[in-house]
Amino acid sequence: MAYQAPVDDIMHALKTAAGLDGLIERGILGVDEDTIRAVIEEAGKFGAEVLDPLSVVGDRTGSKLVDGKVVTPPGWKEAYQQFAQGGWGGLQAPEEWGGQNLPNLLSTAAGEIWNSANLAFGLCPLLTFGAIDAIELQGSEHLKKTYLPKMVSGEWTGTMNLTEPHAGSDLGALTTRAVKQADGTYRIFGTKIFITYGDHEMTDNIIHLVLARLPDAPPGTRGISLFLVPKYLVNTDGSIGARNDVTCASLEHKLGIHASPTAVMKYGEKNGAVGYLVGEENRGLNVMFIMMNAARLAVGMQGVAVAERATQHALAYAKERRQGRSLSAKSGSMSPIIEHADIRRNLMTMKALTQAARAICLVTAMETDVSRRAKDIAERAAATHRVALLTPIAKAFSTDIGCEVASIGVQIHGGMGFIEETGAAQHYRDARILPIYEGTNGIQAIDLVTRKLPLEGGKVVETYIGELKGVVDEVRASNRPEFGRMGERLGEAVAALAEASRWMGGALQKNPEAALAGAAPYLRLFGLAAGGVYLAKGALAAARNGSGASHGQPIAIARFFAENLATAAPGLKDTVVGGADSTLGLAPEALSA
Numbered sequence: 001m002a003y004q005a006p007v008d009d010i011m012h013a014l015k016t017a018a019g020l021d022g023l024i025e026r027g028i029l030g031v032d033e034d035t036i037r038a039v040i041e042e043a044g045k046f047g048a049e050v051l052d053p054l055s056v057v058g059d060r061t062g063s064k065l066v067d068g069k070v071v072t073p074p075g076w077k078e079a080y081q082q083f084a085q086g087g088w089g090g091l092q093a094p095e096e097w098g099g100q101n102l103p104n105l106l107s108t109a110a111g112e113i114w115n116s117a118n119l120a121f122g123l124c125p126l127l128t129f130g131a132i133d134a135i136e137l138q139g140s141e142h143l144k145k146t147y148l149p150k151m152v153s154g155e156w157t158g159t160m161n162l163t164e165p166h167a168g169s170d171l172g173a174l175t176t177r178a179v180k181q182a183d184g185t186y187r188i189f190g191t192k193i194f195i196t197y198g199d200h201e202m203t204d205n206i207i208h209l210v211l212a213r214l215p216d217a218p219p220g221t222r223g224i225s226l227f228l229v230p231k232y233l234v235n236t237d238g239s240i241g242a243r244n245d246v247t248c249a250s251l252e253h254k255l256g257i258h259a260s261p262t263a264v265m266k267y268g269e270k271n272g273a274v275g276y277l278v279g280e281e282n283r284g285l286n287v288m289f290i291m292m293n294a295a296r297l298a299v300g301m302q303g304v305a306v307a308e309r310a311t312q313h314a315l316a317y318a319k320e321r322r323q324g325r326s327l328s329a330k331s332g333s334m335s336p337i338i339e340h341a342d343i344r345r346n347l348m349t350m351k352a353l354t355q356a357a358r359a360i361c362l363v364t365a366m367e368t369d370v371s372r373r374a375k376d377i378a379e380r381a382a383a384t385h386r387v388a389l390l391t392p393i394a395k396a397f398s399t400d401i402g403c404e405v406a407s408i409g410v411q412i413h414g415g416m417g418f419i420e421e422t423g424a425a426q427h428y429r430d431a432r433i434l435p436i437y438e439g440t441n442g443i444q445a446i447d448l449v450t451r452k453l454p455l456e457g458g459k460v461v462e463t464y465i466g467e468l469k470g471v472v473d474e475v476r477a478s479n480r481p482e483f484g485r486m487g488e489r490l491g492e493a494v495a496a497l498a499e500a501s502r503w504m505g506g507a508l509q510k511n512p513e514a515a516l517a518g519a520a521p522y523l524r525l526f527g528l529a530a531g532g533v534y535l536a537k538g539a540l541a542a543a544r545n546g547s548g549a550s551h552g553q554p555i556a557i558a559r560f561f562a563e564n565l566a567t568a569a570p571g572l573k574d575t576v577v578g579g580a581d582s583t584l585g586l587a588p589e590a591l592s593a
């Protein structure tokens, strides 16, 4: 089933949830709506025509290590070259380095499309964008001049090297070593695992960003530095020089995203890999967080992407497949399964969760733009806090629903969903990594509760919840029969979020373990309340703009979300505030008895 970019849905979310018109009017984005739509449409064409046809072949062939070289699936290299030639690699990068300086909001929306069309391909630019961001914000002028133009043009790709066999979620445990040289460079020694696109032949060079520890570094996360380590050294005239001491030792066999090479990387097996410090010594994790925050939002968007793709797939199947007779069917013939109430509920769930997660991610992207582009310092600071608050929700809520929606997609296909031919199974397999990498969703929930809720003494979350309440009041005041009980249900969801947030604030002080036990359900509750409110904003706008099918769907989806999905919020609140004792009731020894 061919992919079609949901341009209208993306524009609707940008305009209603992310407030596109206001941002354009205030000159924050530097582009108009027509340009934004045109770029999204072009990204849609590229996704549908170039990336989508390679998705299944990529899954079946996978990337392989042959005679020490990583071979990507047939068509991959050509598609990557087309991607680079189309200028897609520099969408949001500064003009100074050859980019187009377009807003994050736009590259986030385009990212959904590439990942929907081909998740395993989309990962490569996703990581390169993050590396560009980190070098741009913290690299020396020399590093910027040497590496950014080629990375922005897509001639070279970027990677992110954090994970080691004994250091995954706990990066403080990493042991890769960096030794300073007399010429100011460093030599890197160590093994990194699970490195996405760690090696390939699609481009002439690969720029690795590697976390390592200096000999005299303090222990834990305060002793980590970040280094730029190119696969090939770069001569002073910019040409490719000698091979650096970095090799791909092996590729992992995985559940999904088979075409994305996941590499074990060896640094310094001979004299040490030449590395260049990015930012300051021992402050590497701070720089890496720049890259990780951008990547976390982008991975959240991968969740939206796979959910959208699975929904399109299931919808097409449900229209074709005939089984049983629906209660509303007149004749005795079998009905398309889309007519059955349970299938319609499943399809509505898929659409509603996808659109809610898309809205959360696009709002986070919009706040990123405000944090970087607004003139007013206070506005930039507030947006920076908002990005910090929303990033773990964008990442974890969206990737969780990516898995759930892909699973419902398999269910709608019945037995054929379990058979690889239909493609529904690939979405399900591909989706499963998303809640794990870029910081597991458990770690995102801990981040939300322990670092984000206390921001500005709790004011950041309080102001945000106040804004959600404001939208609920508008829904209630609108008094529209077609909204059903949307206002009431969302009111309950936002009240549940407010109560759970207050409880979290107290628990963090008095009983931190109880707070951690409730962190994941709290994040889910947050996503449901925020997503429901963003869909309601879309419904309010649709209601203001008139009637007809294009206006009816946002209202129907928002109402469904409020009446069928946001209803879980009060239960989640009970879990957060009252579930810790039973969660922690069995001690680890008893649990494993």
Ligand SMILES: Cc1cc2nc3c(=O)[nH]c(=O)nc-3n(C[C@H](O)[C@H](O)[C@H](O)COP(=O)(O)OP(=O)(O)OC[C@H]3O[C@@H](n4cnc5c(N)ncnc54)[C@H](O)[C@@H]3O)c2cc1C
Binding pocket: 160, 161, 162, 163, 167, 168, 169, 170, 193, 194, 195, 196, 197, 254, 262, 433, 436, 437, 438, 439, 440, 441, 442, 443, 446
């Ligand atoms: C396909 C793939 C691609 C990847 N790409 C990259 C990449 O490009 N670069 C890179 O550096 N890494 C990459 N990774 C690594 C990935 O980011 C890690 O797997 C992830 O961060 C989790 O680390 P871990 O696997 O060591 O799990 P662990 O840290 O061992 O976690 C195991 C479980 O314990 C939980 N847990 C751990 N600590 C805590 C805690 N303090 N409190 C509560 N729960 C906890 C986790 O949530 C998880 O459920 C990739 C992994 C895969 C599989």
